[in-house]
Amino acid sequence: MGSRSSLVAQPPQRPARTSTQQTPGNGNQPRRNFLNPFLQQPKPMSQWSSPQVPDSGWADENFLLGAAMVVFQPATLKVVVLHETKKKYWFLPKGRKDVGESLEQTALREAYEESGYRVEFLPLYTQTHAPGPPSNPQAPYGLNSEPIYISTAAYPARIRRNRIAPAGEYLTFWQVCRYVGQIPEDAVREEGTGMPDEVNYEAHLMDVNDAMKHLFHDEAHIVKYAWELFDWTRRIMEKERNKQNASESVAPPAQPDSA
Template sequence: MATTHRRLDSAAEFVISCGTATIDVEKKKVLVIRCRNSDEHLLPKGRKDLNETLEDAAKRETYEETGVRVSLLPVNVPTRATTPSSIAPNNRPTLVAEPIAVAQRVSDGVLKIIFWFVAAADSTIPREEGTQQEDEDFEVSWVDVEEVGDRLSFADDQRIAREACAAVFGPG
């Protein structure tokens, strides 16, 4: 028999965040930030604003932390999202801009849920300066697809980057 784990958190007990694995498809590079005060290399992410969609939060947070404007990149990934009734089941799209992963962390009793999307941007376009929040101090870089796993500090970010790159370029 399958086991079901249930948990209920009220609005004051959780936070929703969104982030991207942003890829320059042509140059085969991934957008990475380095937190200057901790020297951690991360994928950009942050908290969703009130009344903001998950997709818009992912794009906005990436822009704020990096100065790079991104667009969500539809990819061919398995998803449990249902096909809208307006689309015939045999016409289900193969490329979707749904979250490719969701991470959950508990810190100080607060559940943090992070929705991850694949995004696209052009690494040759100069980034905009002055987009980071007052308490943010990030250095921005574009890392070769083959090196990004070694550069990122945390296993979750490494896995998300690997899965995003596999969805865009194929496995291996």
């Protein structure tokens, strides 16, 4: 799947957490005006991301939160891809967050409803910037199930509850907010798990390259990134297993009981 120039095995040094809190507009930092995008110029980021967006602020009437999943079957190295059989397009499990639901719960629910598979999170070595808790400050450098991607999509004004709802942004979080999940080798797909408007969804297990050919460009890009993290994790774990096996093979024999 290409080089891993952007993903390194050794985590970068991160600044220690401090208890100092700064409030907007205090003397320790410049005032920010996120309502004036002309004050900011977009800057490029990594090869996996689009350029920076201006500092922004959205009221609740102008945004919508969702969660999605890239679901792998580690035993076969395949990925779950959905097919809308009537409208003839391919996509990944995704949906809006319900009131009172966490994004993690949304990701698992949507993956189940749309694919029919009971999905679990797939812990990976990621590039997350989420800090570790005081009890485990090294947590970001270990296996974790943090979201690996976030995407935005603008939507137009529309009629909602008999009134015109303003335009807004749909923010989607991906867990392996998009997330990475997994199903076992013997996973059985259940029927009738979707909503009434999802009856035409079919779930297929595909090789990653085949999946990327069927998906739209943005989702194919996310699958490629998820695969890079998954493959990176597999290689790290294989290296650790080999190291453990080597150390066990050279261990001195147990001494006989002198008694």
